[in-house]
Amino acid sequence: MPNSYQNVLALIFAIEEINWSIQLLPNISLGYEFHNFLYSHWRILESFLILQTGQDGIPNYTCGRETKSVALLTGTSWATSAQIGGLLELYKFPQITFGSFDPMLSENRQFPSLYQMAPKDTSLAIRMVSLILHFSWNWVGLVITEGQNGLKFLSDMRAEMDRNGVCVAFVKMISTSLVETSPVNVVIIYYDTDSLNDVNYCIGLHLVTWRVWITNSQWHADITGKNFILDSFHGTFIFSYHHEEISGFKNFIQTAIPSKYPEDPFLALYWFQNFHCSLSESTCTLKNCTPNASLAWLPGNHFDMDMSDGSYNIYNAVYAVAHALHEMFFQQVQVQSTSKGGWTVLSLWQVTIQFNNPTGDQVNLDHKRKLDAKYDILNFWNFPEGLKLRVKVGEFSPHVPHGQQLSLSEMIIEWATGITETPQSVCSESCKPGFRKTPQEGKPTCCFDCTHCPENEFTNDTDMEQCVKCQDHQYANSQQSHCLPKSVTFLAYEDPLGKVLTGTALSFVILTGVVLGVFIKHRHTPIVKANNEALSYIPLTSLISCFLCSLLFIGHPNTATCILRQTTFGVVFTVAVSTVLAKTVTVVLAFKITSPGRRMRQLLISGAPNCIIPICSLIQFILCGIWMATNPPFIDTDAHSEQGHIIVCNKGSLTAFYCVLGYLGSLALASFTVAFLARNLPDTFNEAKYLTFSMLVFCIVWATFLPVYHSTKGKVMVAMEVFSILASSAGMLCCIFAPKCYIILLRPNRSYLFKI
Numbered sequence: 071m072p073n074s075y076q077n078v079l080a081l082i083f084a085i086e087e088i089n090w091s092i093q094l095l096p097n098i099s100l101g102y103e104f105h106n107f108l109y110s111h112w113r114i115l116e117s118f119l120i121l122q123t124g125q126d127g128i129p130n131y132t133c134g135r136e137t138k139s140v141a142l143l144t145g146t147s148w149a150t151s152a153q154i155g156g157l158l159e160l161y162k163f164p165q166i167t168f169g170s171f172d173p174m175l176s177e178n179r180q181f182p183s184l185y186q187m188a189p190k191d192t193s194l195a196i197r198m199v200s201l202i203l204h205f206s207w208n209w210v211g212l213v214i215t216e217g218q219n220g221l222k223f224l225s226d227m228r229a230e231m232d233r234n235g236v237c238v239a240f241v242k243m244i245s246t247s248l249v250e251t252s253p254v255n256v257v258i259i260y261y262d263t264d265s266l267n268d269v270n271y272c273i274g275l276h277l278v279t280w281r282v283w284i285t286n287s288q289w290h291a292d293i294t295g296k297n298f299i300l301d302s303f304h305g306t307f308i309f310s311y312h313h314e315e316i317s318g319f320k321n322f323i324q325t326a327i328p329s330k331y332p333e334d335p336f337l338a339l340y341w342f343q344n345f346h347c348s349l350s351e352s353t354c355t356l357k358n359c360t361p362n363a364s365l366a367w368l369p370g371n372h373f374d375m376d377m378s379d380g381s382y383n384i385y386n387a388v389y390a391v392a393h394a395l396h397e398m399f400f401q402q403v404q405v406q407s408t409s410k411g412g413w414t415v416l417s418l419w420q421v422t423i424q425f426n427n428p429t430g431d432q433v434n435l436d437h438k439r440k441l442d443a444k445y446d447i448l449n450f451w452n453f454p455e456g457l458k459l460r461v462k463v464g465e466f467s468p469h470v471p472h473g474q475q476l477s478l479s480e481m482i483i484e485w486a487t488g489i490t491e492t493p494q495s496v497c498s499e500s501c502k503p504g505f506r507k508t509p510q511e512g513k514p515t516c517c518f519d520c521t522h523c524p525e526n527e528f529t530n531d532t533d534m535e536q537c538v539k540c541q542d543h544q545y546a547n548s549q550q551s552h553c554l555p556k557s558v559t560f561l562a563y564e565d566p567l568g569k570v571l572t573g574t575a576l577s578f579v580i581l582t583g584v585v586l587g588v589f590i591k592h593r594h595t596p597i598v599k600a601n602n603e604a605l606s607y608i609p610l611t612s613l614i615s616c617f618l619c620s621l622l623f624i625g626h627p628n629t630a631t632c633i634l635r636q637t638t639f640g641v642v643f644t645v646a647v648s649t650v651l652a653k654t655v656t657v658v659l660a661f662k663i664t665s666p667g668r669r670m671r672q673l674l675i676s677g678a679p680n681c682i683i684p685i686c687s688l689i690q691f692i693l694c695g696i697w698m699a700t701n702p703p704f705i706d707t708d709a710h711s712e713q714g715h716i717i718v719c720n721k722g723s724l725t726a727f728y729c730v731l732g733y734l735g736s737l738a739l740a741s742f743t744v745a746f747l748a749r750n751l752p753d754t755f756n757e758a759k760y761l762t763f764s765m766l767v768f769c770i771v772w773a774t775f776l777p778v779y780h781s782t783k784g785k786v787m788v789a790m791e792v793f794s795i796l797a798s799s800a801g802m803l804c805c806i807f808a809p810k811c812y813i814i815l816l817r818p819n820r821s822y823l824f825k826i
Contacts, residue, residue: 075340076374077168078104080381081143082331083322084388087428095396100388103139104336141166141391143384155181166390166435168383170262170288174218176437185435187383187390189311189443191286195226197309197445197466198258198284199234200476207495208516211239211254215262220244223260237497237516255495257281261288273302279487282495287311287379304452305486312444312465313382314429320375324366328356344368369458376460386433393425442468451484500532503551507535523550543707560717561624561788568624571792578800579617585807586610592814605653608683609806612646616799620792632703632719637694639795640730641687646802647734647768648686651741653806654761655682690733697726718788735772741765760805767801 085100105120141164144151151167152175158165164183167175171188175181202210212227214220224241231238239254273283279302287310328338338356341347347359365373377385424434434440447464451457464478485493501507501520506529508519523529523537528546530538540546544553562568589606592598598606619642622635706720721727742765775794782790 075336076378076381077145077384078334078336079323079326080319080377080384081388082326083316083319084385086322087318088388088392094389094392095399098395098399100392104334106336140164140395143168143387145169151175151184152181155184159183166387168380168387170219170286171437171440172219173222173437185390186437187387187433187435188379190437190440191311191443192226193442193468194286194309194445195223195230197476198227199230199236200466201284201307201447201478202231202236202256203234204476204478205492205495207256208236209239209254209256209495209497210236211257212241213257213259214241214243215260216243217262219262220260227258227260235515237514239497255280255282255493257283259283259285259289261286270303279304280489282486282489282493283307285309290378302487303450305484305489306450307463308448308450308460309466310446310448310460311379311382312446312467313377313379313431316377316382316385316429319377320366323375324364326365327363344372374458374460386427386431389425389427390423390433390435393423397423444468447478449483453484453487501529501534502532503529503534504549505529506537507533528552558717559785560626561785561792563625565785567785567789571789571796572621572624574796575617575620575792578796578803579614582610582614582617582803585803585811586614588811588814589807595814597810597813604680605649605656606807609646609649609653609802612642612649613799613803615642616646616795620795623788623792623795627705627717627719629705632705633698635719636703636721636727636730637698640690640694640734643734643795643798644690644737645683645687646799647737647741647765648683650761650764650802650806651686651737651744652680652682654741654745686737690730693726693730693733697723697730700726718784731772735769738765738768738772742769760809764802764805767805768798771798771801 081102085102088094089099142154142158144154144165144167151165151169151172155165155175159181162183164185165181166185166187168187171186171190173190173192175184176186202208210231212224214224220243228238281302283303283306285306285308287308289306289308326337328334328341331337341356341359341363342349345360345363347356349355350357360367366375424432424436424439426432445466446462447466448460449463451459451461461482461484463480463483464476466476468475480492485491497514497517498510498519501518505520505522508521509515510517510519523546526546527537527539528550529536530552537550540553543556545556546552547554561571563572586607589598589603589610593603615638619635619638622631622638625631701723703719703722706718742762745759745762745765771794775790778790779787779794
């Protein structure tokens with residue numbers, strides 16, 4: 071096979087290079103002998119006996135040899151090395167393998183004379199996963215060679231994929247048929263032996279052109295021999311050990327012809343197959359070949375001019391033997407083993423060396439001191455089929471800081487046939503911001519559904535598992551991808567609602583002031599005197615304060631306004647309602663007096679009902695004082711608003727607030743009851759009816775206020791409170807004082823008919 075014969079040429083090239091060198095093994099020539107191992111236990115052992123003795127099957131007897139073999143280089147199969155290793159240890163004969171590194175061979179004390187040229191590939195799984203993560207793939211299939219190496223790679227790959235959130239779509243060992251159980255766009259194939267040729271054949275036979283294959287350097291292409299324009303492996307990523315280019319190797323290949331190496335039957339056979347030669351019957355030599363033919367003429371699918379990893383390992387293996395011999399020569403530890411004067415078999419310590427090859431790369435045969443390999447990432451170009459180029463598109467170096475280990479030139483990557491842009495390989499599409507991942511039962515973590523975040527929660531990245539709740543001063547945007555700051559709002563004077571309420575309050579303040587002015591101007595009239603001037607001025611002044619009190623609820627809240635609005639609200643309303651109660655009691659007493667000597671008349675003349683005002687007000691003042699001393703109102707925010715961050719005055723103690731409000735209600739209910747009982751008292755002008763109506767309006771307003779107050783939030787709640795204050799105050803003003811103003815201003819003569 072072309073790849074195998076490149077290994078042969080690499081060995082010949084290294085030996086000739088050493089033989090021409092004047093620094094390494096001067097005056098000593100190295101030779102070589104090839105044995106084509108068939109996959110048979112007996113054939114492998116037989117080949118070694120022939121190599122060692124020069125006879126067919128006679129151990130410990132050498133005949134016809136002028137020199138003795140000093141080392142054995144074995145091929146890519148670890149089974150070959152293990153099978154022949156037991157026999158080689160009997161002779162302490164060094165075996166150097168150029169296949170992939172196998173930890174079992176190095177750690178097993180059964181083969182102390184076995185050395186591996188390949189670097190350690192224990193980090194291959196890390197390198198492959200780093201490429202997968204670079205393209206954001208998380209749904210990947212695995213095709214693995216059965217055996218120790220394959221199982222070790224599978225274990226490393228699973229662990230590394232789990233650490234990085236990449237899921238295994240399927241795992242197929244080579245002994246089973248290659249039929250995937252899950253749709254996947256990216257498949258990792260781990261090649262360890264030539265047994266994977268069947269896998270290549272199966273893939274090529276079905277012309278799978280829409281897959282991205284990731285594999286190691288043991289992979290080789292064109293084992294089917296087909297020449298279709300499409301190729302299943304076009305765009306394959308190959309992780310190859312990094313090594314510098316061997317100077318002169320390509321020139322050597324160009325000059326390698328059968329006449330130069332007449333004892334090499336493999337080169338002659340290869341020439342016969344590719345350069346239209348015929349065979350001379352008399353001499354069994356080639357004739358009529360293509361003139362001046364060279365291996366360099368062949369297309370890439372017949373012979374690859376670039377040195378493979380195996381050929382590079384062979385090149386280093388030859389130099390390892392040469393350096394060992396060179397060390398023996400200079401230490402003068404050579405011992406003649408026969409009368410013909412040959413070299414003894416190399417001892418263990420004589421082969422365990424470290425050196426730099428001609429390219430400057432360090433070679434170390436001690437597996438304990440081997441460094442993690444640096445990988446070249448190659449991209450296989452074979453479109454149209456036959457191009458067979460391995461183009462370096464990146465590298466992974468373990469000796470640089472984390473995060474800079476992978477470098478990739480995406481612009482020059484050729485993807486698999488049928489793919490025009492970077493492919494995706496995921497079990498589920500990524501969840502966009504605003505959604506969270508919900509695992510699918512019974513499936514890997516990479517398979518999930520995308521669920522919309524709940525209200526006022528967000529996700530600001532893809533594939534987040536949990537939604538995050540916005541803080542109280544924030545709200546989620548419509549896409550729920552991030553939180554926005556709530557606008558700081560309150561019932562401002564500039565708001566339309568604030569303007570209406572402010573204008574209404576000021577209008578009633580002016581109106582109440584006009585009424586007060588009317589009463590002061592006509593204070594000598596019988597109707598004003600009959601209603602008691604003090605009991606007329608006090609409620610009017612209280613109502614002016616009530617209307618002005620509503621303005622404390624409008625504008626930017628602060629600590630002072632929060633406290634004043636509640637205390638003013640409680641005390642001023644108490645004064646107004648208690649005044650109404652006092653007027654109601656006065657009216658009842660006035661109509662109940664029938665005899666000049668009765669005690670009720672004395673109470674009325676002494677002004678005892680007026681004491682209701684300070685007593686009731688004092689009780690409310692005490693309640694407000696307890697409220698302010700225990701848990702006073704304070705500035706707070708309404709976090710329940712959807713997009714606005716509402717600044718409000720927190721009532722502090724709700725119990726105290728409802729006690730104040732309840733006390734007001736009790737006074738209003740008492741006033742309403744007394745006035746209702748006195749509504750039918752006879753006379754031309756009975757004020758009890760209007761007092762009844764005023765308290766009825768007050769009770770209706772505040773009875774309606776409570777449920778509405780609790781069902782609203784933010785500015786509407788504050789506006790509702792202001793409206794209740796204005797409505798109840800306006801009801802008292804209109805019901806009590808409007809009829810009197812009507813009589814005073816429009817029917818002045820009627821006021822003289824009023825009598826007590």
